[in-house]
Amino acid sequence: MSFIGHKLTDAELVSAVADGRFTSDDKSRRARALGLERILYVCRECGISRHITRADTLRCSICGCTAKILPSGELEYTEGAKFATLRKWYEYQKEFISTLTPDESGSTPIISDTVSFDDVTAKKKARILRKGTLSLFSDRLVIAAPNGETIDFSLKDTEDVCLSGACGINVYYGEGVYQFLGGRDFCALKYVNLFFRLKSIARGEERAEYLGVQE
Ligand SMILES: [Zn+2]
Numbered sequence: 001m002s003f004i005g006h007k008l009t010d011a012e013l014v015s016a017v018a019d020g021r022f023t024s025d026d027k028s029r030r031a032r033a034l035g036l037e038r039i040l041y042v043c044r045e046c047g048i049s050r051h052i053t054r055a056d057t058l059r060c061s062i063c064g065c066t067a068k069i070l071p072s073g074e075l076e077y078t079e080g081a082k083f084a085t086l087r088k089w090y091e092y093q094k095e096f097i098s099t100l101t102p103d104e105s106g107s108t109p110i111i112s113d114t115v116s117f118d119d120v121t122a123k124k125k126a127r128i129l130r131k132g133t134l135s136l137f138s139d140r141l142v143i144a145a146p147n148g149e150t151i152d153f154s155l156k157d158t159e160d161v162c163l164s165g166a167c168g169i170n171v172y173y174g175e176g177v178y179q180f181l182g183g184r185d186f187c188a189l190k191y192v193n194l195f196f197r198l199k200s201i202a203r204g205e206e207r208a209e210y211l212g213v214q215e
Helices: 010-018 086-098 188-202
Strands: 051-054 057-060 066-069 075-077 111-119 131-136 140-144 150-154 158-163 168-173 176-181
Touching: 010 086, 010 158, 010 188, 086 188, 111 188, 131 188, 158 188, 168 188
Parallel strands: none
Antiparallel strands: 051 057, 057 066, 066 075, 111 131, 111 176, 131 140, 140 150, 158 168, 168 176
């Protein structure tokens, strides 16, 4: 079975990468890596990052290190070799996030992205923000509109953050459900994983056993 990454939902992609089924028949290498930027966000050199995919390669936007995806789902690097397969990379990422202890001060976001935003439970008229910058801090999620208006979702009162289709998350906060949708390269998984890690830190756990995604 083979996969064209950019046609799958995030949950389907996670499961294909996590159990080693992600392979490609695309001999032309045109779309082999597309979609993987939504799943692989921890760089082997610089930690939490953002990957850019083109044809059959993933490149870290911070340090520029590049991995080429072979049709088998194995990886090839220009310098050295770190992970033999996508699955090994994913396992490293999970372990990295499970034990991560972010900056406690809460003044700098851990991650941040431009998204569109909806309060799924509100009547149309009550929807206040349409576009904004979503930021995850160690104790809260914040959506900030271009006019400076912000809404805070304290992690303490957030029940759940889960993947929604491709490039989206649903946030369950109080009685409401809020949906954040990013662009085609938006990595929703990092918000879900980090939310569960931050919740586990709040419970005093050294490592998170569950990062919010069924594989
Ligand atoms: Zn890097």
